[in-house]
Amino acid sequence: MPIFQPELETLPRPKLKALQDERLREQVAYVYERVPFYRAMLEGAGLKPSDIRGVEDLPKLPFTRKRDLRDTYPFGLFAVPRRELARIHASSGTTGKPTVVGYTKGDLEVFAEVVARSLAAAGAEPGMMLHNAYGYGLFTGGLGLHGGAERLGMVVVPISGGMTDRQIMLIQDFKPEVICCTPSYAQTLAEEFKRRGVSPEEISLEYAVLGAEPWTEAIRRSVDEGLGVKSTNIYGLSEIIGPGVANEDVNERDGLSYVWEDHFYPEVVHPETGEPLPEGEVGVLVLTTLTKKAMPVLRYWTGDLTYITREPGASGRTHARMAQIRGRTDDMLIVRGVNVYPTQIEAVLLQIPEVAPHYQIVLKRERTMDEVELKLEVAEPFFREVGAQMLSDEVIEADHRLAALRDKVAHKVKDNIGVSVKVTLISPGSAPRSEGGKLKRVADLRNLG
Ligand code: ADP
Ligand code: K
Incomplete structure (x- = not known):
């Protein structure tokens, strides 16, 4: 050019x-x-x-x-x-x-x-x-x-x-x-x-x-x-x-x-x-x-x-x-003393073809501990392959392919970034989408009591 x-x-x-x-x-x-x-x-x-x-x-x-x-x-x-x-x-x-x-x-x-x-x-x-x-x-x-x-x-x-x-x-x-x-x-x-x-x-x-x-x-x-x-x-x-x-x-x-x-x-x-x-x-x-x-x-x-x-x-x-x-x-999440950026989590997704780059990071405080939940969409082809209609904890638990995927994501995040996250697999299309402008991928619920 x-x-x-x-x-x-x-x-x-x-x-x-x-x-x-x-x-x-x-x-x-x-x-x-x-x-x-x-x-x-x-x-x-x-x-x-x-x-x-x-x-x-x-x-x-x-x-x-x-x-x-x-x-x-x-x-x-x-x-x-x-x-x-x-x-x-x-x-x-x-x-x-x-x-x-x-x-x-x-x-x-x-x-x-x-x-x-x-x-x-x-x-x-x-x-x-x-x-x-x-x-x-x-x-x-x-x-x-x-x-x-x-x-x-x-x-x-x-x-x-x-x-x-x-x-x-x-x-x-x-x-x-x-x-x-x-x-x-x-x-x-x-x-x-x-x-x-x-x-x-x-x-x-x-x-x-x-x-x-x-x-x-x-x-x-x-x-x-x-x-x-x-x-x-x-x-x-x-x-x-x-x-x-x-x-x-x-x-x-x-x-x-x-x-x-x-x-x-x-x-x-x-x-x-x-x-x-x-x-x-x-x-x-x-x-x-x-x-x-x-x-x-x-x-x-x-x-x-x-x-x-x-x-x-x-x-x-x-x-x-x-x-x-x-x-x-100011996007930095300090999770149990480890500095984490959403982009680090996103980079891990590249290594896992069964998930899609659509996610939300939810921060909560459980008693005194910060908890990070990664709500992550399953990629469509994989979703069809497992034949699930809706994903829930029970559905994931009951299907070893989904449970294994969930654990694989959690391991990769832990290996690459050093924090434990709770991974929740969600259906294609259910993470927030941009409707035109910047998308907020992090929901911090830690100070909501
Ligand atoms: P606002 O502060 O309302 O978001 P700006 O449009 O001036 O208004 O936002 C600039 C900020 O947007 C930058 O400081 C940076 O954090 C982010 N930003 C802009 N372009 C990029 C990019 N290519 N990659 C990552 N972040 C970006
Ligand atoms: K094109």
């Missing part, structure tokens, strides 16, 4: 580094002048803007956190007067006020550019049609992908999330080559096609650009097979710009996504100490914008766990690559 901006995406590393250093110096001087929060941050650390000479000086600065956006709600971190803004986005925020971000016209151009790079890396080409099933609205996904697809020269179908029947109809009638949505919603669409007897070869889609929530190879496999596509990962967050901070290359698909490093500088730090970690070690991703005007951020603590490598990938791009997100630090 052609690279969208070859001169920038394959910039030799010494030149890329020089560009980053220069842009960082400008960005620091800019926020020092314009954003009281950053002036106070630098002064608090005893620094002048000129003390940040290049990216290696970033660790001198403290982190910017989500609560800093909340504390300055709505526009306190903005570096331009509101009449110079072109757009506002906000992220959901389950409790209280959302976090608000702003863009100048120039920021929107950068946004479109990095999304166009991402789509091209994912296999999209000018003239292809994009079925954009990310939500439109305050969420950055819909409009973010939209702008990037237009920039690349694609034909955009701005369907947004939800209303699955209509999505299926328009995919069949318009025959788009590319889809973007959350991985869990891609699973929903794949199942719906299957239910209607439409085979993957009959579905026009060739590429899927999936992100906004953690996912693993188990889900990649089910989406690729179900829709007949090659899916790649798109990563981003509204505080930095939105989706399109990083994307996997369709010919690599090894879980490593190129971070568009001329605009966003990535660091990985220790989750507890905040100390920079060497390449290849998993920690919290921290991002610094290098070219933002409306709301630049220095050292934003994403909470997302990953590692970075600067080993060049096969595509010829020189930018750093980040691994699939293992989860956010």
Whole structure:
């Protein structure tokens, strides 16, 4: 697939580094002048803007956190007067006020550019049609992908999330080559096609650009097979710009996504100490914008766990690559002293063909002990093979094939992650499904008494 901006995406590393250093110096001087929060941050650390000479000086600065956006709600971190803004986005925020971000016209151009790079890396080409099933609205996904697809020269179908029947109809009638949505919603669409007897070869889609929530190879496999596509990962967050901070290359698909490093500088730090970690070690991703005007951020603590490598990938791009997100630090389940991420459990499912990557993790407290229940769907072919109608504890107990499968899953989870989970096998179709957006796969009932 052609690279969208070859001169920038394959910039030799010494030149890329020089560009980053220069842009960082400008960005620091800019926020020092314009954003009281950053002036106070630098002064608090005893620094002048000129003390940040290049990216290696970033660790001198403290982190910017989500609560800093909340504390300055709505526009306190903005570096331009509101009449110079072109757009506002906000992220959901389950409790209280959302976090608000702003863009100048120039920021929107950068946004479109990095999304166009991402789509091209994912296999999209000018003239292809994009079925954009990310939500439109305050969420950055819909409009973010939209702008990037237009920039690349694609034909955009701005369907947004939800209303699955209509999505299926328009995919069949318009025959788009590319889809973007959350991985869990891609699973929903794949199942719906299957239910209607439409085979993957009959579905026009060739590429899927999936992100906004953690996912693993188990889900990649089910989406690729179900829709007949090659899916790649798109990563981003509204505080930095939105989706399109990083994307996997369709010919690599090894879980490593190129971070568009001329605009966003990535660091990985220790989750507890905040100390920079060497390449290849998993920690919290921290991002610094290098070219933002409306709301630049220095050292934003994403909470997302990953590692970075600067080993060049096969595509010829020189930018750093980040691994699939293992989860956010706030998704971490501490189960009897062991740290567990839902994605670790999901990864185990890949090894067991008799189960499907549809599951729910339920946390309960039994007396003083945390108990984890993994409610896991049996794969359809296996379900038919055992000839069960409905699964219940009695049915599973009575059929040695089901009981053995249940025990096998529990053993694999224990072997791979080190925690005992109670596995409950459930019938195909009974775990929660995405109806358009991000899917919550964990139900924490521990504090419900
Ligand atoms: P909200 O905070 O409302 O979810 P955002 O859309 O800004 O709003 O969410 C960004 C977050 O979504 C990221 O910090 C990360 O946790 C998650 N995310 C986005 N893309 C991916 C991805 N490809 N893989 C895993 N997690 C992702
Ligand atoms: K297809």
